[in-house]
Amino acid sequence: MRRGLPFLAPLLVACSGAAPPEVDAMSGRIPIRIGWQTTWATQGQLAVAMMKTTLLREHGFEPTFTGFSYGGPLNEGALAGSVDVLFTADQPAIALGSKGRNWGIVGRLMANRVGTFVPPASPIQTASDLEGRTVVVPFGAAAHRATMGAIERAGLDPRTQVTVANLGLQEIVALVGAGADPETHRWGDTDAAAAWDPAFASLEHDGAVRAIDTTTITSVVVMDDRFVAAHPGADLRFMQAMHTAYDVVRGDPERAALWFKEESALPFDIGVLERAASVEPNIHAGSAAEIRVHLNPDELKTMEAAAAFMLESGLLREAVDLSAILRPQATVPVSASVALEQVQVKKLP
Amino acid sequence: MSADGQVRGDWAVVAATALVVLAAWEGVARALQVPALPGPSAVLWMAGWLARDGTLFTDVAASLGRVFTGFTAAALLGVSLGALGALGGRWTAGLRALVSTIRPIPPIAWIPLSILWFGLGDPSAWFIVFVGAFSPIFVQTCWSLQRCPSTYLELARSVGAGPWLTFRRVRLPAAAPGVVAGLRTGLGLAWTSVIAAELVGAQSGLGYRIQMHRVVVETDGVMVGMACIGLCGLAMDAVARRVERRLVDWAP
Numbered sequence: 180m181r182r183g184l185p186f187l188a189p190l191l192v193a194c195s196g197a198a199p200p201e202v203d204a205m206s207g208r209i210p211i212r213i214g215w216q217t218t219w220a221t222q223g224q225l226a227v228a229m230m231k232t233t234l235l236r237e238h239g240f241e242p243t244f245t246g247f248s249y250g251g252p253l254n255e256g257a258l259a260g261s262v263d264v265l266f267t268a269d270q271p272a273i274a275l276g277s278k279g280r281n282w283g284i285v286g287r288l289m290a291n292r293v294g295t296f297v298p299p300a301s302p303i304q305t306a307s308d309l310e311g312r313t314v315v316v317p318f319g320a321a322a323h324r325a326t327m328g329a330i331e332r333a334g335l336d337p338r339t340q341v342t343v344a345n346l347g348l349q350e351i352v353a354l355v356g357a358g359a360d361p362e363t364h365r366w367g368d369t370d371a372a373a374a375w376d377p378a379f380a381s382l383e384h385d386g387a388v389r390a391i392d393t394t395t396i397t398s399v400v401v402m403d404d405r406f407v408a409a410h411p412g413a414d415l416r417f418m419q420a421m422h423t424a425y426d427v428v429r430g431d432p433e434r435a436a437l438w439f440k441e442e443s444a445l446p447f448d449i450g451v452l453e454r455a456a457s458v459e460p461n462i463h464a465g466s467a468a469e470i471r472v473h474l475n476p477d478e479l480k481t482m483e484a485a486a487a488f489m490l491e492s493g494l495l496r497e498a499v500d501l502s503a504i505l506r507p508q509a510t511v512p513v514s515a516s517v518a519l520e521q522v523q524v525k526k527l528p
Numbered sequence: 529m530s531a532d533g534q535v536r537g538d539w540a541v542v543a544a545t546a547l548v549v550l551a552a553w554e555g556v557a558r559a560l561q562v563p564a565l566p567g568p569s570a571v572l573w574m575a576g577w578l579a580r581d582g583t584l585f586t587d588v589a590a591s592l593g594r595v596f597t598g599f600t601a602a603a604l605l606g607v608s609l610g611a612l613g614a615l616g617g618r619w620t621a622g623l624r625a626l627v628s629t630i631r632p633i634p635p636i637a638w639i640p641l642s643i644l645w646f647g648l649g650d651p652s653a654w655f656i657v658f659v660g661a662f663s664p665i666f667v668q669t670c671w672s673l674q675r676c677p678s679t680y681l682e683l684a685r686s687v688g689a690g691p692w693l694t695f696r697r698v699r700l701p702a703a704a705p706g707v708v709a710g711l712r713t714g715l716g717l718a719w720t721s722v723i724a725a726e727l728v729g730a731q732s733g734l735g736y737r738i739q740m741h742r743v744v745v746e747t748d749g750v751m752v753g754m755a756c757i758g759l760c761g762l763a764m765d766a767v768a769r770r771v772e773r774r775l776v777d778w779a780p
Contacts, residue, residue: 254745258564274744278563315648319743344648345736347728353640368647494744496577 598657610669668710
């Protein structure tokens with residue numbers, strides 16, 4: 180038994196969730212572990228703005244960043260105690276909040292696009308033309324909900340009148356990348372597909388697809404309650420830092436896009452990121468005062484619809500009370516607490 | 529101790545080990561109380577829940593059906609082409625080289641092509657299972673037939689046996705244990721492949737169910753899927769071993 184304990188120790192630490200990091204005695208800053216998604220636009224520019232500048236230090240944090248491929252592994256990282264704060268879409272945030280009782284939404288991250296699209300020469304013009312057709316979507320993702328919603332708004336029943344099939348995002352990109360049949364204007368036996376930015380924007384930019392529906396999804400900042408309990412006010416300060424991050428990106432969107440492209444090593448054009456960011460009002464704000472990082476009533480309604488969809492589609496077995504996942508900070512307006520002039524681009528070591 | 533007594537003893541050890549592992553797992557899960565590590569009782573509860581609404585059986589049946597179809601095709605073609613590769617000499621060197629080139633490509637890499645070629649339904653998954661199971665069956669059949677001891681072949685020739693009789697009565701029996709081992713390896717890889725295929729592009733099956741549980745962080749559901757894969761694999765291997773004992777009961 181004594182020999183077995185050392186082998187059990189890492190498992191126990193990993194599963195219990197590591198304790199929140201303590202304040203660094205030398206700098207007085209709070210170490211914070213940020214989980215971000217390396218293949219997700221706009222959020223990517225915000226994360227790299229935090230990474231490449233001193234803005235988090237100016238807000239009293241000493242950050243470390245961990246990149247995840249998408250929301251699923253990021254949620255697993257959260258449950259394993261590897262991150263204190265994470266950037267994620269509405270559905271993964273609801274899933275995490277319903278499982279890990281100590282995780283809550285503390286603010287608005289961004290608006291991002293999900294699109295339903297067809298081959299450019301397809302006879303399908305709108306969602307109502309999807310009757311009797313096959314659409315592939317990554318089940319469980321916000322794009323799944325967006326496509327089902329588009330079909331319903333077109334007056335069709337997505338369960339009986341359209342074949343909605345499951346396919347991972349990478350496989351959708353590969354399927355579209357292989358090109359449509361010049362005679363049938365289909366990808367194999369698929370008529371339409373759905374994806375989110377930057378994959379969607381990239382396919383659009385390359386002329387590989389034509390969008391028939393575009394929906395905007397609200398994404399959020401989720402934080403570990405234990406981290407906030409250990410560092411009171413950290414949620415507000417982090418959202419103030421997010422406000423400043425928007426100001427940094429807004430000031431030079433191309434620089435932020437280049438930073439993100441470099442960090443993610445994704446082979447897309449900078450124009451793709453501009454297209455993806457086009458739905459985020461903060462990027463186009465006329466002044467810092469117009470930047471909003473709290474959730475408004477419309478966004479809360481969208482999140483409620485997301486929770487309802489997850490229950491209806493069988494992703495969740497029990498209804499989720501959104502108010503139990505929302506922390507007070509999430510709906511409180513936040514303004515900048517640090518002058519933009521104080522924020523410096525970090526020098527290369 | 530008699531053979532029956534030995535078997536009963538082995539089962540008792542297996543059962544005792546399983547009980548100890550399950551008890552320790554339950555203890556750790558109850559002590560930690562975290563969603564990342566549900567205990568066996570929680571996993572069992574979830575299995576019951578999935579069984580009651582029928583999805584567990586639907587998924588097991590879907591995965592089993594895909595494994596059976598893909599593996600059967602791989603077994604028929606793998607053994608036939610493996611025999612051709614072994615006996616065709618230099619004329620089939622190209623076939624052997626082709627299989628050697630395809631062999632290192634993981635089945636999951638074929639998924640985008642399989643969807644384009646066979647669509648989103650079962651044929652795509654059958655193909656992935658086929659790709660996963662075919663290579664070991666081909667290679668093992670080819671290798672086993674090529675390595676028939678020369679003394680056996682010389683003896684057959686010395687008693688006047690023709691090529692067909694030599695193949696049927698000497699080469700094939702000598703190669704049979706190797707061929708059956710290849711089939712068992714192929715069966716194991718068929719399971720791995722079907723789960724890979726279902727994780728990204730299926731509408732049912734254990735891999736699909738694991739992915740759906742993963743999306744909503746239901747670790748207990750993920751573990752139910754994993755346990756089902758383990759149990760199905762174990763059951764199929766037990767059947768394969770029984771068949772092996774019947775077919776090559778003389779092998780060591």
